Amino acid sequence: MNTSENSKFPKVVIIGGGFGGLEVAKQLADEPVDILMLDKHNYHTFQPLLYQVATGSLEAESIAFSLRKNFAGQKNFRFRIAEVLTIDTANNKVITNVGDVSYDYLVIATGSTTNFFGNKDIERFAMPMKSIPEALNLRYLVLQNLEEASLKATKEEREPFLTFVLVGAGPTGVELAGALAELRNHILDRDYPELEKEHMKVYLVDFLPKVLGPFSDEGSEAARHFLTEMGVEVMLGVKVESYDGEEIKFEGGKTIKTKNVIWSAGVQGVVPAGIDKDKIERGNRISVDTINRVKGLENIFAIGDVAAMITDETPKGHPGVAQVAIQQGKLAGKNIAHLVKGEPTEPFKYNDKGSLATIGRNKAIADLGKIKFQGFFAWLIWMFVHLISLLGFRNKVVVFVNWISNYIANNGGSRLIIRRFKREELPKKDLQTAKVD
Amino acid sequence: MNTSENSKFPKVVIIGGGFGGLEVAKQLADEPVDILMLDKHNYHTFQPLLYQVATGSLEAESIAFSLRKNFAGQKNFRFRIAEVLTIDTANNKVITNVGDVSYDYLVIATGSTTNFFGNKDIERFAMPMKSIPEALNLRYLVLQNLEEASLKATKEEREPFLTFVLVGAGPTGVELAGALAELRNHILDRDYPELEKEHMKVYLVDFLPKVLGPFSDEGSEAARHFLTEMGVEVMLGVKVESYDGEEIKFEGGKTIKTKNVIWSAGVQGVVPAGIDKDKIERGNRISVDTINRVKGLENIFAIGDVAAMITDETPKGHPGVAQVAIQQGKLAGKNIAHLVKGEPTEPFKYNDKGSLATIGRNKAIADLGKIKFQGFFAWLIWMFVHLISLLGFRNKVVVFVNWISNYIANNGGSRLIIRRFKREELPKKDLQTAKVD
Known part of the structure; x- marks a missing residue:
């Protein structure tokens, strides 16, 4: 090279x-x-906000930053895709x-x-969300399925297109569940007059008995409460058995018909x-x-x-x-x-600054060591921390403008299908090959 | 349906x-x-700013607007993709x-x-730019070719990747030529320390003897002057004969080696x-x-x-x-x-408000009926007119923030390759089928 x-x-x-x-x-x-x-890729991805790209609240460019541009002033730095x-x-x-x-x-x-834990069918049909292309695929799938639902004549035909099952109740699953619930509660019947919001269902499923596993019990309980309040059906202590693109099966026999399974159950x-x-x-x-x-x-x-x-x-x-x-x-x-320089090295010591997760408008969880709080103030902290962590002044301003405008209009996001998602066009994955993502 | x-x-x-x-x-x-x-598509495209999406100065979402969202309040409106x-x-x-x-x-x-005027080879290898997916393809191609050039050891090997030939000197060609020249003049050696800006070439070619054909001679001449000043080689009265993905041939025998031909010579x-x-x-x-x-x-x-x-x-x-x-x-x-309502109809009468085209930073052409001017003031007018014409308050603000930040930093745009452009993955075009784009 x-x-x-x-x-x-x-x-x-x-x-x-x-x-x-x-x-x-x-x-x-x-x-x-x-x-x-x-x-x-030629960019850094700010993964904590990927779910907002998936729901169309933010454009991909706002949470990504060119690696070349970031290091443009650093003389000893070179980059290659x-x-x-x-x-x-x-x-x-x-x-x-x-x-x-x-x-x-x-x-x-x-x-x-x-991590699909070796389940090839789930890997094939469920949507992951660990990179920008994956978040965009998920966005397009969600929007395409809303369009598809609006073409159907009966409630029964629409149901699988309007049912969303999120597997894994970590921060990604919780934040996405909240965002989808807001899409239903505030946007669905405005943008899709032919659909009724009562027909859209959001399920959040986890094998563990609590949401936000690593959080405090107080934080976890508050998150579950917020989600339920927003209309998310939280199913805990439930294990997924299979998904074939049409129906997800759980251990014990329960099934849900859905075209939308989002998998964030492990890495x-x-x-x-x-x-x-x-x-x-x-x-x-x-x-x-x-x-x-x-x-x-x-x-x-x-x-x-x-x-x-x-x-x-x-x-x-x-x-x-x-x-x-x-x-x-x-x-x-x-x-x-x-x-x-031949100097002695220093061992690593993790300084845990705490955890934050947002569920939606005015609703977030903050576990900052012994200080724990939930709701509006946690939500402000969440926004502030994410804004200052974003690379690039332009990105900070653009994300801020988006958040303000989404907050005021309560009709967030641009929701464009720029490229149709087609499952058959997905690259064949080969986990044996190293992929830098 | x-x-x-x-x-x-x-x-x-x-x-x-x-x-x-x-x-x-x-x-x-x-x-x-x-x-x-x-x-x-489920969105309206603000075509006048497509070229800024192509050069990475603006994100696609800023110049597009959801058609459903736009008419969300209008009771007698329905939409289908x-x-x-x-x-x-x-x-x-x-x-x-x-x-x-x-x-x-x-x-x-x-x-x-x-319009490729029936030339199948040009249609296959040249890049059009009439839709957002096409503008994104062009963005990715340009960035991929800069990356490719940075992998090559010699000037000769780099040359075709760093040579850009724009065919058609209407507003699209002129604006894109200006934007590419700015990429070379201000960004190339900051982002790509392995490349020299002198090695990047931008050609603007037209069959007609002037750039911006429908503009006044005064405006056209000013545009040509601006472009030349920025280092664009303007080739007028020149007809393209063929392009095979490696070399573009002109009538009379001249050829240029290039991997980047952008076609805006007709619709x-x-x-x-x-x-x-x-x-x-x-x-x-x-x-x-x-x-x-x-x-x-x-x-x-x-x-x-x-x-x-x-x-x-x-x-x-x-x-x-x-x-x-x-x-x-x-x-x-x-x-x-x-x-x-059984009332009489009114015939159409075109009210020509004039033409605007921008070449770059502080450089634009305004032909407003008898009033003609060029330069900084025309550039301000150009920005103002485009901003107020954009759909959606959020888009106006985001584009404005982008322009301001690009103007100050003189290092505009995010330049991300979100999805690699692969020519072999382009859909087969069939101009016999109606396409709503």
């Missing part, structure tokens, strides 16, 4: 421009290294679809993807080929030491969702959230600089 | 939600009719891919599409099947009388780009611009109301 570099500085290759990868590159801005970032085919750890090389690239230090920041690390199986922990994550170095490899780091730092204090590793990726990315950057 | 209507009011079917179709529906808001609008297969004029029926629909009055507002009306050939004029437009009624058909109107109102004063019909469509749409709506 032509990387226009013949410098004498150690070469740091970062795979993935998510929360973790970004921080590594930023941290190394003034260090004597050459950075090359590889990503399948590339898919990693394998890592040749013996020769310190990354093999990609656009050529090979050698490294002195490698950072694997490939994140996670949807798994995206591990590039070339990393030995004996280094892989539960959830397809790479086992790392306390400075995020891949066990047994001196110059390869793994951070964020794809890393499992198993210690006595964290027997299951850290949660798969942005804060972990950001903090691990920062520290990995620092530690690489230490290693380059 | 289920249209949920059993009313006794005359039924007005409008094919196409462009500038013309919108006005017909608006005009009939309080009249005793039932309106059904059909469009292939539908492709018109044919019009059965004998039985007053429109046959679509989602069922048949009968009409008392029909308005054909299907607009125009790119043709999109005529639904079922309209007799003897009613079709030059440019594939439907011959209409002075109230925009299709010649020989009492209850079918054609308006805007797809209509040719040939009179002594307008021997070639009206120009294919938004203003004509808007004014004809308004009058067609009024005249349908007159016909329904």
